[in-house]
Amino acid sequence: MSNIPSELKYTSSHEWARLEEDGSVTIGITDHAQGLLGDVVFIELPEVDTEIEAGAEAGVVESVKAASDIYVPLSGTIIAVNENLMEKPEIVNSDPYGEGWMFCIQPLDEEDLNELMDADDYAEQVASEEH
Amino acid sequence: MVNRTPLFEMHQQAGAKIVDFAGWDMPIHYGSQIEEHHKVRQDAGMFDVSHMVAIDAKGEQAQTFLRYVLANDVAKLQQPGKALYGCMLNQQGGIIDDLITYYVSPNYYRIVVNAGTRDKDIAWLTKQAQDFKVELSVRTDLAILAVQGPQARTKAMQVFDTKQQEAIAALKPFHFLVSEDWLIARTGYTGEDGLEMMLPATKVVDYWQKFIAAGISPCGLGARDTLRLEAGLNLYGSDMDEAITPFESNLAWTVALEPNDREFIGRAALEKQLQQGVRRSLVGLVLTERGVLRAHQKVVAEGIGEGEITSGTFSPTLGCAIALARVPANMSAHCQVEIRDKLLPVRVIKPPFVRNGKKVFE
Known part of the structure; x- marks a missing residue:
């Protein structure tokens, strides 16, 4: 079973989002997503200061098996990207919710977070995909 | 219907992620495809390839038949115990499958073909065999294991008795030996030294565990694919098919x-x-x-x-x-x-x- 922390928000395309104290939102891919992809070997991330709309492609995760787009769950400006992943993309496999975070966005409207799934809904989606 | 090899439960116990491969439930990896890849390049790994199909061709025209249906010439195999890689073509020169032929004894050859092409291969061979004095039998009673890597032969040998060990140590590349109901060949699909072994399906669970105890790591079809690609070995259905010569x-x-x-x-x-x-x-x-x-x-x-x-x-x-x-x-x-x-x-x-x-x- 994959790990789905209860305090995070989720998308149907398997990103997670966490509201930070300063109002920014950190984005990554879920444990379930990294499990599906297998060994991650290469990650393309957006550039800092890019303005981006909800649902747009912000980057790509490439594993040995497949390439998968990363979508931005809410509109805003990219304020930080995880440069460590350039050298050590495998962190996404070992720690998807921690050191494996991908980028940080300053949302136009924090309320947009409420549009995303909570952990229970996401767990249900994952379970339905597995059967 | 989904097929399973006799090792399916072993794969599950080892934590394999199982995927459908040509109608078979097969392990894609047991945790990390990359680690399994490195194991084979640096040490020793083991693959269950029992989904592949061994077909015996026996009869006084077994050689004549194979010289007609294969583009490589099995007459190059002058002594029993030698194997040959080649393609089976259609009339247009397109590749029906790629396979290895083993010369077991006079009037007795074995070929091993891909899982994904099983039915069409058997149909094609059966049709072509009508004009020859040759009997074909599909060896569903056999399992196939590949142990590959620089330490694969040394580690695998520990499982056998002294006489078999000597025979395995003396095997040259693309040669094989037959020992009781086993066929052990120094062949592979990884670009490393190693063995491919055909043995009774009833014994394979026991030997799988023995090889693991000898320090050989289970590896999935994911690593098999990256290994063969690094080794520049074609995959049927991807790199070649019936429209390609x-x-x-x-x-x-x-x-x-x-x-x-x-x-x-x-x-x-x-x-x-x-x-x-x-x-x-x-x-x-x-x-x-x-x-x-x-x-x-x-x-x-x-x-x-x-x-x-x-x-x-x-x-x-x-x-x-x-x-x-x-x-x-x-x-x-x-x-x-x-x-x-x-x-x-x-x-x-x-x-x-x-x-x-x-x-x-x-």
Whole structure:
């Protein structure tokens, strides 16, 4: 079973989002997503200061098996990207919710977070995909 | 219906992620495909390839039959105990399958074909065999294990008795021995030393555990794919199919046009293709920039033409992306590959990329 922390928000395309104290939102891919992809070997991330709309492609995760787009769950400006992943993309496999975070966005409207799934809904989606 | 090998429960116990492969529930990896890949390059790994199909051809015309249905010439196998790789072609010279032929004893050969082509291969062989004094039997009673890696033979030998150990130690590449109901061959699909073993399906669970106890790690079909691609070995259905000839697949060396009085299926078409000129070839590509080459990406060579990647992956040994691609025969040393609407420069090399743990191209 994959790990789905209860305090995070989720998308149907398997990103997670966490509201930070300063109002920014950190984005990554879920444990379930990294499990599906297998060994991650290469990650393309957006550039800092890019303005981006909800649902747009912000980057790509490439594993040995497949390439998968990363979508931005809410509109805003990219304020930080995880440069460590350039050298050590495998962190996404070992720690998807921690050191494996991908980028940080300053949302136009924090309320947009409420549009995303909570952990229970996401767990249900994952379970339905597995059967 | 989904097929399972006798080792299915062993795979589950070992934590395998199971995927459908040509109608079989097979392990893609047991945790990390890359770690399994490195195990085979550096130490010893073991693959369950029991989904592949062993077919025995017996009878006074077994050799005559195989010399007719295969593009390589099994008459090259002068002594029992030697194996030969080659292709089975249709009348147009297209590849029905690639396979290994084992010369077991006079009037007795065994071939091993791919799982995904099982039904059409059996139908084709059965049809062609009608005019020959040969009996075909599909050996569903056998399981097939591959142990591969620089330490594979040494570790695997511990499981056998002294006499068998000596015989295995003396095996030359592409030779095999038959010991009771086993066939043990020094062959493989990884570019490393190792053994491929056919044994009774009833014994395979026991020996799987013995090989693990001897320090050989289970490896999934994911690592098998990255290993074979690094080794420049074609995968049927990806790098070649019935619309492609061996000459267009880097497999000219497996076509025996001599002796020129041997008639085999596809010969006339291949000779015609040689006369007219082979227009496409299968080459290796290396991407030094960040990114991963994948099947079906477009290859662009300015002023020459376009081609397509047939298999691509991240090479764990080289740390960059590699691919096999079908391109115009007069390909330049550099070209470009289109990845997500961007053209990235790649080098064109003659496969393989890696042999015996080391990079082999300049």
